[in-house]
Amino acid sequence: MFKRQAARRQRGVISIEAAIVSALVGLTLAGIGGWVKYDGDFKNDRMAADNLALVLQGAQSWFNANTATIAAAANPSVNYAYNVWSGSIPGNAANSFSSTNIYGQTYTMRVYKEPSGQLDMMVVTLGGSTIPDGSLTRISKMLGGAGGYVSNAAPGVVQNAAAGWSMPVANIGGSPGVGHLAAAAFFANAAQANDYLYRHQVSGHPEVNQMSTTLDMNKNSVTNAAGVSVVSNAGQDAAVTMNTSKILDNGGNLYARTNGNLYVQNVAGSAWAPMTTGAQTQVGDQLVYGSRHATGNDTVDGFQQVNGSQQVNGNSTTIGSQQINGNQQVNGQITTYGSINLMTNGASVYNPNTMYLSAGQNLYLNPFGGNRVVVGGGGGNGQLETTGRLFVDEYLQPGVASAGAACDTPGLVGRDGNGSLFCNGGRWQSASAVPSGTTCGGVTINGNNGRPNDPASTEVPCMGVAFWQNGVCPSGFYYASVFAASALWHYTCIKS
Structure with missing residues (x-):
């Protein structure tokens, strides 16, 4: 009897324990199932967030490269399909990146132009499965400040x-539908503008294309620049430094500073390049290995050598020696404080019109070696007049003439083997053939000062003899004076 009751009691205990174990196992399995579901949802949301972040990078890159076109199209909003800009997604040059996220939603770009003209761009998702509000919030947080969504609780805003x-969904061209994601590029720009230098223009944000510190290229090159603008800090010179040389702007003046010579060559460095300037002042020596062309006044305060032609469309001043190994054309005055040496045989100074050589004191023409100063030589037929x-x-050596031959100007002096000949009566005659009483030469003298009555009178020599200056007439003539008028006296030579 006792054994049967004990057995019954043991069976009851086993039943209670089994129930408790079963309950615990059930609870554990339920917890594991919930955790597994949460982990799956979390991983899906992480994948959706990572994909959207990468898509946003590509969208922003394309947006920055096409800002001007987008600004013109936004009125006030404009949409761009995924395939328009998907090639800018990092690693998606071959369009191998999936066009949908883990929820089967596709991507589109929405741009809104604010009244100020600023462009607000975001990427939103369309279609696919509706994402629960919990996952929307979680994905948004994973994206950081740029993440957004349209929820059931607030379907009218992103x-x-x-x-x-x-932002109202109306600003971006309408709602993508509740349960969809968004990534705002305007928030990313605002967060990163002070930290990154953008390769493209960002409308309304010039500061993202500006450096705020020194840019060190670490000995690398800057290529394909359409232009380089150098602006100094207040009160400083704007300078470009190349190793030990420097080009700088100081108050509008440009300086090339070098411890060596300054050369102008072609790009290959194989030949000298021509240089054309306006008014130019050279303080120091100048050596040009080719032709030189200056459009304006030209001043060189030192030695100048040009191994080619030189053309100056202005005045030229050289405060030193100048050597031109070619032709020189100056469309103005040439002023030199040194010598001008023409070292080529047959070199000439040419002027097709009237030309003046002016000297404040004596003017010397010094042919060496007993050579002559020839007027009208070299093919010319000029005359010398004083x-x-x-x-x-x-001595004076007249030209050779023939006695008895015709002559056209009375008073001309020539010579033959017998002596001097004179042009008298239209014929060359010797002095002995001149009739007695013939006057020869003359000058009018002012009796008040004993000088020629300048400028009305200048001495005309007699047979080449300046008789009034020398006080003697040629042989066979005597000195005579005749009162003219108003204290004027006329002097002449008369044939004996």
Whole structure:
């Protein structure tokens, strides 16, 4: 009897224990199942967030490269399909990146132009499965400040999970539908503008294309620059430094500073390049290995050598020696404080019109080696005329003429083998053939000062002899004076 009751009691205990174990196992399995579901949802949401972040990078890159076109199209909003800009997604040059996220939703770009002209761009998802609000919030947080969504609780706005920003769906061309994601590039720009230098123009944000510190290229090159603008800090020179040389702007003046010579060559460095300037002042020596062309006044305060032709469309001043190994054309005045040496045989100074050589004191023409100063030589037929006195420190040697031959100008002096000949009566005659009483030469003298009555009178020599200056007439003539008028006296030579 006792044994049967004990057995019954043991069977009851076993039943209670089994129930408790079964309950615990059930609870454990339920917890594991919930955890497994949460982990699966979390991984899906992480994947959706990572994909959207990468898509946003590509969208922003394409947006920055096409800002001007987008700004013109936004009125005030514009949409761009995924295939328009998907090639800019990192690693998607071959369009191998999936066009849908884990929820089967596709991507599109929406741009809204604010009244100020600023462009707000975001990527939103369309179609696919509706994402629960919990996952929307979680994905948004995973994306950070740029993440957003359209929820069941607020279907009229696109909003950030942390209430960092929100925008009416009407601004982006309509709602993508509740349960869909968004990634705002305007928030990313605002967060990163102070930290990154953008390769493309960002409308309304010039600061993202500006450096705020020194850019060190670490000995690398900058290529394909359409232009380089150098602006100095206040009160400083704008300078470009190349090793030990420097080009700088100081108050509008440009300086090339070098410890060596300054050369102008072609790009290959194989030949000298021509240089064309306006007004130019050279303080120091100048050596040009080719032709030189200056459009303006030209001043060189030192030695100048040009191994080619030189053309100056202005005045040229050289405060030193100048050597031109070619032709020189100056469309103005040439001023030199040194010598001009023409070293080529047959070199000439040419002027097709009237030309002046002016000297403040004596003007010397010094042919060496007993050579002559020839007027009208070299194919010319010019004459030598002096408006003042002609001084000869040696002798006059007239040209050869023939006695009895015709001559056209009375007073001309020639010579033949017998002596001097004179043009008188239209014929060359010897001095002995000149009739007695014939006057030869003349000058009018002012009796008040004993000088020629300049400028009305200049001495006309007699047979090449300046008789009034020398006080003697040629042989066979005597000196005579005749009162003219108003204290004027006329002097002449008369044939004996």
